[in-house]
Amino acid sequence: MVAAVKAKKRSGSGIFNTTWEPFIYLAPFLIGIIIFTLYPFFNIILISFKEGYRQMTGAFESYGLDNYIHILTDPYFINAIKNTAVYVVFVVPISTALSLFFANLLNQKIKGISLFQTAFFLPMVTSVTAIGLVWKLMFNDRIGVINAILGLFGVDPIGWLLDPSMNIWALIIYGIWNMMPFTIIILLSGLQNIDPLYYTAAKVDGASSRKQFFRITVPLLAPTIGLTCIINVISASKVFGELFPLFSGRPGTAYNLFTVVYYIYYEFNVSYHLGYAAAASVVLFLIVFAFTMLQLYVQRKWQYY
Amino acid sequence: MKLHFDIKKFFVYFFLVIGALIMIFPFYWMIVNSLKTGQDMTAYPPTWFPSNWFNFDNYVVAFEKAPFQIYFMNSVIVTISCLLITTFTTIVGAFAFSRLKFKGRDLLFSLMLGLMMVPFEMLVITNYTTVAKLGLIDTLACLVVPFTSSIFYTYILRNFFLSIPDSLYYSARIDGASNWKYLWRIMVPIAKPSLVTITLLNAITCWNSFYWTLLVINSDTNRTLPYGLYAFMTEGGSDTKLMMAAASITVVPMIILFLFARKYIVNGVARGGLKG
């Protein structure tokens, strides 16, 4: 009897799979994650505390906070943080506001709307490097189309990519353009999830379109807008690839436009200070982590939608 | 009343046209400038059209100056290998996380979700060392190897798998189907739309991948399009019209993909969120 009970227990957990079977399915997935995500994540944190670390030999002098002290007092890193923050502060709100405006227009049931949607979404699939080259041409101070158009309004040619003080604005304009398709798609799908009954009810009550937008659309869309903003803050904090085509691989005309990720790249790949790169990586992670926590918090709070 | 309606509609179209023009202008500008002659380029203000719409000289010269056909093939090889491997690991992983029962499953899955917020930029330093130790630096393989598993796609597919009723599984198992058979004969065909979406998003990411390639590839013959293009810019001087031709070669395949599969891509982004 005891034996029978034991036998049952065994089959109980695995009527449909043996105990080892799930791990065979998981293995291909897990191997990749462990080697290329889990291990490097902890390893980089460790490296960030190793002073005098050598990449290939793995040798180091001692554990300590040297790397952090260095980057936090390094004017280039401070500048990178500042630039990244300015970039985020301008790109995210502006692209979100514009996206909200256009998402609303794209939500209208009018002729040719799918053509317009295609046009608005198109930048999403393109490489920042390739299309960045086009922006480089458009920003050109002599033959660039942007200065040409501004010239029509009597604006003197601007050295977008030459004048260090203008560099970040070029990056921001390109960033806004780049971020919009994704934001529009998310907001548009949020708009399409709003029950049309609300609008019918508002129309019956005689609310104007403006009123409908601010009293129904915006409040009901608020959670989606909030989440897109946070996701966009996270992705904008990692601005990097855009710099290469615009400034031929340099961070701005006069090394004035370091961003956090560019700093990591630079310390790692150009000046070979792995410890500094690792410490900067950890700082980047903390930024992303903070905003992800905020995202989860917001998501939970707005669960009732 | 009628007049009011028309004005509203007019403004909707007006702003849509302006917005759409701004969004697609860089693409237009890329194509136009890739077709311009040297004389066209020097004009100021710049001309809106090339003098000859069928001037493909820049493409010919670009191909002469740098092996874009090789870059293109490398991009194709890397993207397809990535898709095949990642899709496979995603399918079996998502199956284990949704259908199979084992101890610690939910804990393991939470850990995976936690790892999802680790930015790739943070991992490159160690991953560089890892592929170097594997002896893969400057090979096409190292553009694939670190990307064989994706938590994000596995997460999306797992959620879809969870929406398939349990009864289908029990039914198939009672009929004697193994887990493996059930996965490939029942679940995967049902999940086809999700799989198409995942594959497309992954294809876009792979094709446009730049940062990692920049770090690990040196040889001319192992460059993919975005990196080849960047190298062309830094090495090949500043002949803009050639660069526009080269950029077109990189961008056009993705535009074509987008035009054909817009619905899947847009749905995928709308449902899952993040780009890249």
Place this chain on the structure above:
Amino acid sequence: MRIKVEHLTKRFTDTVAVDDFSMDFESGKLIALLGPSGCGKSTMLNMLAGILPVSDGHIYFDDDDVTDMPPQKRGVGLVFQNYALYPHMTVLENICFPLEIQKVNKNERIAKAKEMARLVHIDEYLDRKPKELSGGQQQRVAIARALIKNPRLLLLDEPLSNLDARLRLEMREEIRRIQQETKVTTIFVTHDQEEAMSISDSIVLMRSGVLMQEDIPQVLYDDPNHVFVASFLGNPPINNLDGYINDDGDFVLDDQSAVIRLNEKKGTKGEKVILGIRPEAITIGPDYNTKAEILERYTMGKEELANIKIGTAELRVYISRDQDCRKGDVIDLVLRDKGVFLFDKTTGKRL
């Protein structure tokens, strides 16, 4: 195939879904597992199918102990409540699937599938996808798929609950017909007593994981062993009155507002009881001994229902159409022998 269940128990972390369940299921019969939701009937079905491991006890198919046998080896066909058809396969492919798994050659399995499709009257739709079929047609496909591998036992989980009223009547006849043509032992789960009464050879009534009574439908109705059995079967439901037995062996309402004379004096004096009176179990006539007031009359086609009041207790009963009484009238009535039961108040058991 005869199925024998011994002391079957299923414990979940904080509940006991099936509790020490023992009985024999007769071979070749259509058996209903009946009970309110949460009574453990689906758990029971899943244990028979082998989807759920048992906590205790044994299941025998004929003489084989299948308790620990994996489901695919038990030779059971299971039809799920939502039919569980594979949405990407045609009807034919769905029906063929079990044979495909058994690696039966293609021509053979298609021939067999067509035979099954004819049996369940779905042969016109072989090339359709499940979503192009009505609920009833999907049900037929699911039954064909369950039957194609010649199961020893066919299990149906709430087979009619996803259908609309008209289809439900049609499909329950169909299930009966298919079962009689194939003679396969069939157990179906339902919470609908009418469904169980109308087509099954035998009903197994469960409550809170415990077997309450098992018999042919008529016996269950006419001779319930428990107040729960009496209450669960029958529509309109049985009238249960709370009271006690007086010195004469008759029934007195708890508030002493009325005495009802019983034909069979089963209770002992002073005992707390429940008196169950089926709606059809009264006769009205001038000389009878229990007074009741007519509160309302309803026409139900061939019969009429009335709400009546005996003392303070309200009852719903059938009266004949030509009975001349109106709302407000006071009538005399007597209980019939059949359809009147006394139950112990504390245990609910039949006296």
